[in-house]
Amino acid sequence: MDELMRVMSPRPRNAETPKLYLRSWITANKVFFDRNQGEIPEKAIDLSEWHLTIDGTVDTPLTVDFETLLHMPKAIAANTLECSGNSRSLLEQKASGNPWTIGGVGNAVWGGVWLKDLLAKAGIASNARHVAFEGFEEPLGKAQIKFIRSIPIEKAISTTLLAYEMNGEPLPLKHGFPLRVLALGWTGANCVKWLSKITLLEEPHEGFYMDRVYRVYDNGQNPKTGEIVTDINLKSIITQPEPEAILPRGESTILGAAYAGEADVVKVEVSTDNGASWQSATFIGPHEPFAWRQWQHVWQASQPGNYVILSRATDGNGKQQPMKATWNKLGYNNNGVREHGVAVQVT
């Protein structure tokens, strides 16, 4: 197989999207990043064998088949998916985990059904507060821990999609065939692939993937007391030029993307003088809820020398991307402007 991705580990497969493929609004399925705790199923499950169970604090526990989903009203939504650990390797103070640069993110148009429509069939009991999702892939490692994650009921019934299509194609095997969760605007960890079971709960699900990881905690702190990763932070990335590029003097096009999870990106600025002055970038292409915005800025690089290009996003609530990220033990949510600076040389 031709490997187009930057593979960080083959088993489980963790691979990031090269910058070249982050320059379009839609990230093609074949280059969409891969993040896995367990084994990607060897082959696609036979759809006649696949079932989804809904149990817990519901009026009527039920099991649905794939046909049932196809007969429900179809929902289409754009959504930028980002791994909580994306940009970890760019942190000044190192943190453990996959050494993502900026390619643990991608944007796709997903098709499926709203989770709330499916939950309505089972009936949400009045004491239901959280919704847990379980993937059916084989776990790796001796402990054989299943990938189970829960989200609050409010998120589940407002803006959570169960997707069976990705960019107009059946959901690819490695992205969760036949069905995955997409808590729109939330980090990848909340978007369980190979979905087989939904359980409504009074409390958040307890288990390894809820309590030991995907929490923001400091050195010496008990992970379980850290905040659970939820929505994607306001962030901008530079996708062109590449770091350490050598640019001829004159006009140079800077490209990037910016995203804000559940919020809206309204401005991106670029600085080439270490943050002393900022120029507004121009947005290119679609502008959809939960999806990134592509941007460009033409830089007049008239003087030879070494430069660091910075980009800074602002959201619709007036919030600005921080100059420096807040460090945490597992290096989640790195959205620092400085950490994402791109050093280049103008000759």
Ligand SMILES: Nc1nc2c(c(=O)[nH]1)N[C@H]1C(S)=C(S)[C@@H](COP(=O)(O)O)O[C@H]1N2
């Ligand atoms: N079943 C299952 N779902 C999962 C995971 C997993 O290991 N198993 N990894 C999660 C994480 S951490 C991320 S970032 C996204 C990655 O989705 P992708 O591989 O489709 O890009 O899937 C999430 N859903």
Ligand SMILES: [Mo]
């Ligand atoms: Mo992730």
